[in-house]
Amino acid sequence: MIETIGIWVAAFLTLSIFSFLYKDNPFYKFAEHLYIGVSMGYGIPLMYKLSFIPFVYKPIFKMHEFILIIPALMGIMFWFRFSRKWGWMARYPMVFFMGIAGMGVPLSMHASVLVQMRSAMLPWENFNIFLIFLGTITILMYFYFSKAHTGLYGKFTKIGIWYMMIGFGASFGYTVMARISLLIGRIQFLMYDWLGFGH
């Protein structure tokens, strides 16, 4: 029974959101506001149940792992951002987080730059590797703006532009697929779960 009511409410809200495609209307406004409210209302108890209770309350108060009071206090210090007088206290946990992020810099450099550079420097064993090499070089040339894009240099940068256009086209094609997939997900819900097609 509860599940059926849930499906009907979800179907009503889905159709209310879709009604915006015709024009703005009170149903859409209602669903939009409800969505924002529910997102917050859903997140806070979930955070309390899955984060605060198992990682703060239970370890400190039940298992007496008092060392965890330090990170808990650092977490509370974030809230001082809302005070003009005590706002400076929020900087300390922020600095701590930045330090942790800094820890990842060498490995990020390795994964995102060095390995990628290495894979662009392979011997031309097949035509695809040559194409990758050509694309990398010509696009880098395009983004070098201290030299005019004319003559032979301009011809290379043109190839770079073509590479980028093909890349944008591929991304756009994938984006269309992603957006249609989301619509498909909703239509599947309406047709199979709500209207009962395929059962």
Next chain:
Amino acid sequence: MSWFEKLQNLDRRYIYIVVALCIIIPFTFTFHTNTYTTEPVENIYQLIDSYAGREDRAILLSIEHDPSTSPELQPMEIAIVRHCFERGVKVFFLTFRITASPIIDYVINTTKEEFADIQSGVDYVNFGYKPAALYLPIILGMGDDIAEAVETDSEGRKLNNLEIMKGIKNYNEMNLVVEFSGSSYGFGWITYARSRFGANVAAGITAVMAADTYPYIQSGQLVGVLGGLKGAAEYEKLVDLFAVNQLEFSKEQEKQTFPRINNDDILYKFKTARIGMNAQNVAHVMIIVFILIGNIGYFLERRRKNKQGEGS
């Protein structure tokens, strides 16, 4: 005004109706279309399949998305979990995103309904939600000892006490991490687990992100990628064709055989992506036609304006 020029000024609401019909009609009359698999998907399938029945191998599914991207990502998660359950591959679940926690439960329960013998703690274990602040300590810690880094599962059980952890110590045994994400959030696994410990990493991502991952496939940092609904449909097919029949992967057989999706042999939840791809195919053809019409109309309009300019 020509027909093409009239189309240029068409009310967008007519286009919405056409898009809606292109998606609703294929669902109303489910038909069969062939799904062809690609190398990035086959690589993931083959690697997981190579762990079948092995005590000393496991995979980790890191699910890092919320319900907004579920239509694309959930079918691929269900397909991989089904593959693991069919072939006896140990599978772990983990998330650093609080809204993904119920999604993990949904994926496990939906798949498990069809496998009476599958047990939590024996065949799979859900590590559950871990706060994002523990992202680095856990990923790096798993390189030494998974049970020590994660400590407890979602039910509060010590990992060391679970049967599934026998023979599983670190990334040497849990040698594949598949990250499901709607953003670039998951590249942490490449940065830390791959670079530092040499773990195999694969990604299940929304189609929007798929193009960005190809450099990582080419460099070998990603074993493979499931890109959007198409990737999910490909994996569903491989599971139906090989895992369900307890067969080894064969490219020749894959090219020639296409499990029918328009009859009841396969449960709906295990062919969601392939049925969705029917609508996707129709919608893509329609969008190509719209783009062609739009461009022809644009060039006709430009030619007319040029002629008017020459005349005046």
